[in-house]
Amino acid sequence: MTTNELTRGPVLPAPASGYRSRPAKKRRPGTSRISSLRALVWVLPAVLMLAVFVYLPLAQNFGFSVLEWDIYTGSQSFIGAENYRKMFADPVFWHALANNAWYSVISILFQVCGALVLAALVEGLRHDRWKQIFRVLYFIPSAISLTVAGLLFYFIYEPELGLLNAGLERLGLGDLTQSWLGQENTAIFAIIAMSQWQGFGYCTLLFAVALQRIPSELYEAASIDGVGPVRRFFSVSLPLVREMTGLMMIVTVSGAFQVFNEVMVMTTGGPNNSSQVLGTWLYRSGFVRNDFGYAAAIATAIFFITLSLALLQLWISRKRRVEW
Amino acid sequence: MVKRSTALGVIGSTFVWAFLLALAVVVIYPLLWMTLNGFKTNAELFGNPFALPVELRWENYANAWNRGVGNYLMVSVLVTVTSTIATVFIGAWAAYGLTRIKIPFSRTFLIVILAGLMLAPTVALIPLVRMFQALGLYNTFWALLILYTAFRIPFTVFLIRAYMMDLPVQIDEAAAVDGASRARAFWQIILPMCKPIIVSTVILNILFTWNEYLFAMVFTSGGDFQTLPVGLTNLMAKHGTDYPVVFAGMVMAALPMVVLFIAGQRYFIRGLADGIGK
Numbered sequence: 001m002t003t004n005e006l007t008r009g010p011v012l013p014a015p016a017s018g019y020r021s022r023p024a025k026k027r028r029p030g031t032s033r034i035s036s037l038r039a040l041v042w043v044l045p046a047v048l049m050l051a052v053f054v055y056l057p058l059a060q061n062f063g064f065s066v067l068e069w070d071i072y073t074g075s076q077s078f079i080g081a082e083n084y085r086k087m088f089a090d091p092v093f094w095h096a097l098a099n100n101a102w103y104s105v106i107s108i109l110f111q112v113c114g115a116l117v118l119a120a121l122v123e124g125l126r127h128d129r130w131k132q133i134f135r136v137l138y139f140i141p142s143a144i145s146l147t148v149a150g151l152l153f154y155f156i157y158e159p160e161l162g163l164l165n166a167g168l169e170r171l172g173l174g175d176l177t178q179s180w181l182g183q184e185n186t187a188i189f190a191i192i193a194m195s196q197w198q199g200f201g202y203c204t205l206l207f208a209v210a211l212q213r214i215p216s217e218l219y220e221a222a223s224i225d226g227v228g229p230v231r232r233f234f235s236v237s238l239p240l241v242r243e244m245t246g247l248m249m250i251v252t253v254s255g256a257f258q259v260f261n262e263v264m265v266m267t268t269g270g271p272n273n274s275s276q277v278l279g280t281w282l283y284r285s286g287f288v289r290n291d292f293g294y295a296a297a298i299a300t301a302i303f304f305i306t307l308s309l310a311l312l313q314l315w316i317s318r319k320r321r322v323e324w
Numbered sequence: 325m326v327k328r329s330t331a332l333g334v335i336g337s338t339f340v341w342a343f344l345l346a347l348a349v350v351v352i353y354p355l356l357w358m359t360l361n362g363f364k365t366n367a368e369l370f371g372n373p374f375a376l377p378v379e380l381r382w383e384n385y386a387n388a389w390n391r392g393v394g395n396y397l398m399v400s401v402l403v404t405v406t407s408t409i410a411t412v413f414i415g416a417w418a419a420y421g422l423t424r425i426k427i428p429f430s431r432t433f434l435i436v437i438l439a440g441l442m443l444a445p446t447v448a449l450i451p452l453v454r455m456f457q458a459l460g461l462y463n464t465f466w467a468l469l470i471l472y473t474a475f476r477i478p479f480t481v482f483l484i485r486a487y488m489m490d491l492p493v494q495i496d497e498a499a500a501v502d503g504a505s506r507a508r509a510f511w512q513i514i515l516p517m518c519k520p521i522i523v524s525t526v527i528l529n530i531l532f533t534w535n536e537y538l539f540a541m542v543f544t545s546g547g548d549f550q551t552l553p554v555g556l557t558n559l560m561a562k563h564g565t566d567y568p569v570v571f572a573g574m575v576m577a578a579l580p581m582v583v584l585f586i587a588g589q590r591y592f593i594r595g596l597a598d599g600i601g602k
Contacts, residue, residue, distance in 0.1 A: 036428050042421020043433045045414045046477050050440050053474035057451035058443060064450055118347070121340050136589060137348050140355065143585040144578035145535030147553035151560060151574055152358050155567070163357060166373045201351070202596075209597040229336065258444045261537040265557060279446050279538075286450055287542070296450045303447040310442030 061303070064296035083297035093298065096276040099188045103195070103256035103277070110196040111203045112248050116241070118200070119207035120233050135208055138201030146198060150265035153194035157181050184274035187267050191275055195262055203248060210244045211237060243316060250313040257305050278302050355578075362572035369567050381568070388573040391563060395548075396555030397576065403465065403551055404533040407472035411529055412522060414473065415480030420510045422481070423488040424496055440478030445538060456543060463547030471539045476532060480525050483595060487521035488514065524595025527588045534581055552577040 065083055069076045087093050122134045141149060156163045157180035165177040180190040214237065222232045238245075260279035263269060269276035269284060276284070278298060286295030361369055362384055363377040389397075421427055422434055452471070453462070461467045491514065499509040515522070537553045544550050550558065559573050585592060 036426065039421065039425050039427045042425055043418050043427060043430070043437075046418035046437055046481060047433055049414065049470075049474040049477055050437060053452070053455075053470060054440055054443060054448060055436075057448035057455060060451035060454075061447055121344060124340070125344075134344055134348065136586060137351055139585065139589075140582055141351060143531065143581045144355075145537070145553050145581070147535070147537055147556055148574045148578045151556060151570070152354055155361075155571075156354060156357075161370050161373055161567070163354070163373050170374075197351070197354075205593060206596055209593060228332075254444075258446055260446065261553075264537070264541070282446060282449070283542075286453075292450055299447045299450060302444055306444045306447075307442060314442075 058303070061296050061299050064293060065300050067293040067296075069292040070290055079293070083293050084300075086294060087297050087301065092273045092276055092281060093278075093301075095273065096278050096281045097301075099275065099277045100257045100259065102188065103192055103259055104253040106189075106192050106196065107199070107252045107256050108249055111199050111252055112245060115200050115203035115248075116207050116238075116245060117233075119204045119211055120237055122204070123208055123211045124229060131208075135201075135205055139205050140201065141198045142202040144198075146195075146261040147265050149194060149198040150191075150262040153190070153197070154181065154266050157190050181267050181275075182271060184271055187271060187275040188263075188277075191262055191266050194266070195259070198262075203252070206248065207241065207244070210241045214240050246316050247313060250309050250316070254306050254309040254313075257302060257309075358571055358578075359575050362568060362575045364568050364571075366565070366567060384568045384572040385576065387566075388559070388569045388576060391569065391573075392555055392559055393552075393573045393576055396550055396552045399465075399549055399555075400534055400552045400577075403468045403472065404530050407469050407476070407533050408526055408529040410469065410473040411476045411480050412484075412525055415477050415525070416484050416515060416518065416522065417510070418477070419481050419485040419488050420514055422485055424493070424514075425506065437478055437481050440475070441482060445475055449538070449542060453542060463544055463549065465549055467543040468539060468551070471543065472533050472536065475539075476529055480529065483525050483528075484518060484521055487518055491517055520591065520594065523588070523591040527584065527592045528595045530584060531581060531592075 066078060066080055067076050068079045068082070118138075122131055125131050125134075155161065159165055159177070159179045159182070164180065168174060168176050178186065181187050218236050218240075219232065222236050227235070258279060259277045260283070263275055263277050263280045264283070267275045269280045273281075278301065282295045282298040282302070285291050285298060357373070360377055363380045363382075364384075365378075365381065368375065368378060418437065422430060422437075427433065456462045456467050461470070495513060495517070496509050499513050504512070534551075535553060536551070540551045540554045541557075545554055545558075556570075556573055556577055560570050563569055
């Protein structure tokens with residue numbers, strides 16, 4: 001008999017006579033209701049915080065999206081679906097949506113696929129010390145804020161004092177030098193590149209943890225069969241972290257549709273709205289152009305995009321639980 | 325056969341090492357550049373960007389501190405500490421209730437709390453602005469404390485609850501036998517047992533709060549009370565021509581989190597792994 005079995009259940013004396021099954025006969029009809037109401041004390045702080053500061057504003061947002069509303073004069077009038085009609089006819093909205101989509105695609109490429117391969121390379125190293133050093137090094141950009149990373153890359157892209165143009169010139173690629181954040185066709189991609197630099201280490205760390213959980217016997221069996229490292233990756237590692245990869249993709253895409261910080265810091269959506277994303281266009285519409293109803297309509301669009309991704313994520317993790 | 329595979333292996337591992345090291349340089353060099361620029365003069369900065377600073381001008385750091393970074397740092401520390409404590413206590417308290425106590429509609433409450441994980445803060449932004457203006461909390465410490473706590477509760481409950489479910493119920497029963505109330509069992513027995521996951525959630529919450537920008541910008545940019553991410557963009561706007569001071573400010577904002585991560589990486593990785601892998 002193991003100690004585990006010893007401490008479990010009947011051997012431990014008295015729990016049954018503890019307060020859990022306290023004299024049921026003596027209990028008056030109202031007591032159980034009172035005690036169960038008292039039990040609510042445990043969840044109420046959390047639930048109330050969420051209800052008032054998360055769910056209530058979420059619901060209000062739908063109401064606001066059908067108003068024409070000037071926050072400074074306080075004038076509000078009901079205009080039905082007008083804000084949504086305006087949104088679907090707004091070229092900047094579609095451009096912002098496309099930028100978010102670019103963000104998702106490039107992030108999946110680098111922060112999911114790239115990070116997975118990278119994690120496999122790092123975990124494949126022989127020395128534990130080096131594994132740890134690389135994991136930590138790659139993560140450091142994720143520990144500094146997007147604001148700091150954004151400002152840093154603002155300077156790196158800066159045409160006069162920046163590293164990038166100076167580096168290109170050193171390499172004899174002077175033709176490629178340009179004002180990376182100042183041009184409509186490069187601004188958003190310069191921002192996305194920064195975000196890959198900042199975020200890939202985070203995903204690599206997560207994949208490294210997932211890969212470590214794969215039982216080492218599987219790798220040993222593969223190497224006995226004479227399987228090389230590349231095939232080992234595709235036929236052992238990849239299938240075993242497939243669900244994790246799916247989840248990471250969704251989390252990444254969801255994050256890509258909530259981008260705000262780095263765009264705000266690096267270009268505020270410019271030049272000429274070319275690097276606008278949904279979050280910054282919402283902000284600009286509400287707080288700069290003073291059109292709160294329209295901003296609320298953009299928020300609704302973000303809500304439905306992120307909600308559908310979250311439901312997809314839920315569905316995948318449900319499925320996984322059944323499989324295991 | 326063995327020979328061929330070793331030859332291939334040597335070439336392969338050389339490539340892997342070269343790639344990993346090159347990537348490490350891509351990560352580290354910009355950070356190093358940022359740190360070194362914090363010691364330069366403006367003239368040096370606009371000269372050769374690859375040059376080392378002529379001397380270590382610590383006065384840039386002093387200047388950054390005096391031009392607001394000191395103040396932003398205090399605010400960041402205050403907001404981070406208070407909201408992390410509030411989040412972890414409210415979260416652990418709820419997690420205990422959800423895993424240990426018969427609560428009416430507990431399933432509903434659980435869903436209400438965990439569904440918060442799926443919601444994007446941007447969506448609630450506009451109504452929250454009106455709400456906090458009406459409450460008179462706009463541009464105050466309270467706005468950030470409340471928002472950071474509310475929006476971090478779901479993730480915190482998620483992590484701590486998963487950990488508590490693995491603790492045997494007999495512990496609580498034994499505590500009950502000894503005459504401890506539920507609250508006492510929570511504070512004196514269960515909470516200390518959850519220390520590893522509490523440390524993980526604390527680190528994750530500190531990292532989140534310290535670096536958060538959206539709420540910080542919208543809810544405090546009009547006042548004197550600003551956290552580092554917002555303060556840094558202000559420093560940039562106000563003293564935009566004195567770049568070395570801005571670099572010094574960036575280093576001061578980044579350093580605490582890098583140190584925290586390296587010191588607490590074990591707990592940090594555990595929190596991340598439990599958060600996404602379970």
